[in-house]
Amino acid sequence: xxxxxxxxxxxxxxxxxxxPLWGQxxxxxxxxxxxxxQAGYLALGLAALGTPVSVVGVVGDDAEGLRIVGAxxxxxxxxxGIDLLSGEQTGLTVALVRADGERAFASSLGCSARLTAGIxxxxxxxxxxxxxxxxxxxxxxxxxxxxxxxxxLASHRRDGGFTVVDTGWxxxxxxxxxxxxxxxxxxxxxxxxxxxxxxxxxxxxxxxEAAIEALRTLCPGSIVVKCGxxxxxxxxxxxxxxxxxxxxxxxxxxxxxxxxxxxxxxxxHRGLAMDAALTFAHAAASIYVSRASDRHPTxxxxxxxxxxNQSGTTEDGDIQ
Numbered sequence: 001x002x003x004x005x006x007x008x009x010x011x012x013x014x015x016x017x018x019x020p021l022w023g024q025x026x027x028x029x030x031x032x033x034x035x036x037x038q039a040g041y042l043a044l045g046l047a048a049l050g051t052p053v054s055v056v057g058v059v060g061d062d063a064e065g066l067r068i069v070g071a072x073x074x075x076x077x078x079x080x081g082i083d084l085l086s087g088e089q090t091g092l093t094v095a096l097v098r099a100d101g102e103r104a105f106a107s108s109l110g111c112s113a114r115l116t117a118g119i120x121x122x123x124x125x126x127x128x129x130x131x132x133x134x135x136x137x138x139x140x141x142x143x144x145x146x147x148x149x150x151x152x153l154a155s156h157r158r159d160g161g162f163t164v165v166d167t168g169w170x171x172x173x174x175x176x177x178x179x180x181x182x183x184x185x186x187x188x189x190x191x192x193x194x195x196x197x198x199x200x201x202x203x204x205x206x207x208x209e210a211a212i213e214a215l216r217t218l219c220p221g222s223i224v225v226k227c228g229x230x231x232x233x234x235x236x237x238x239x240x241x242x243x244x245x246x247x248x249x250x251x252x253x254x255x256x257x258x259x260x261x262x263x264x265x266x267x268x269h270r271g272l273a274m275d276a277a278l279t280f281a282h283a284a285a286s287i288y289v290s291r292a293s294d295r296h297p298t299x300x301x302x303x304x305x306x307x308x309n310q311s312g313t314t315e316d317g318d319i320q
Contacts, residue, residue, distance in 0.1 A: 037137060101253040
């Protein structure tokens with residue numbers, strides 16, 4: 001499986017009760033650094049679950065960039081598709097995390113803005129394969145034009161590959177031009193993984209079911225709308241699937257959607273049916289958000305949680 005997208009460092013400040021006003025300050029309880037970006041979180045999640053994954057992206061040749069590449073390599077991910085850009089600064093996101101796990105972000109893209117369709121094509125040649133390609137964090141890689149991203153996905157599909165997209169949130173406010181390009185891009189997507197806010201921005205619909213109905217006119221593949229603590233709603237093979245989230249104490253929701261994506265893609269890679277894969281994804285995300293460190297769960301940990309909830313998995317991938 002190939003993951004393409006933004007790689008950066010997250011500085012998480014946990015326990016802040018409110019966002020600061022200009023000229024003011026708030027105090028958090030603790031802070032931690034994590035190798036991240038949507039591509040980073042997704043790749044680390046897949047690797048922890050035992051799913052072979054290669055990563056395509058760019059980092060600077062600074063300490064942060066080397067740390068990200070080292071963490072991905074140590075996880076077992078193939079990092080041959082990551083370019084170290086000489087003299088460039090690796091991106092940084094600062095996240096303030098409330099006591100209930102909700103978060104707000106401020107980001108400096110750094111050299112993630114230097115990722116281009118040409119770099120992606122070159123890296124793809126170094127990491128060949130016709131399997132699944134996941135394109136994530138589109139708005140954190142501003143050098144990749146959405147029309148070029150659409151053509152890349154179309155080419156991969158023509159070669160027999162499977163395409164996955166998680167756009168992430170558009171910090172520029174989802175302009176009319178951006179929405180038109182995103183809607184065009186969805187024509188080349190086999191599995192679309194927005195959260196509810198993103199689905200609403202693209203369709204104008206406030207409920208996941210209504211958003212899916214609108215997205216079905218744009219996307220020929222499966223659609224999963226992630227709804228946080230309200231679970232998920234999916235469209236797959238002509239059926240609407242609804243899943244609740246696992247009850248858990250949320251420590252930190254930063255990267256929760258990426259952990260869900262990793263669980264879903266790993267389960268589908270192992271041959272689980274979509275309904276079972278969604279249950280597996282919710283279990284993986286539940287474990288992830290409950291941890292302050294060592295957050296990405298292993299497959300054994302997810303299967304154990306499923307068994308504890310009387311929804312274990314058999315070897316052939318069916319839900320018991």
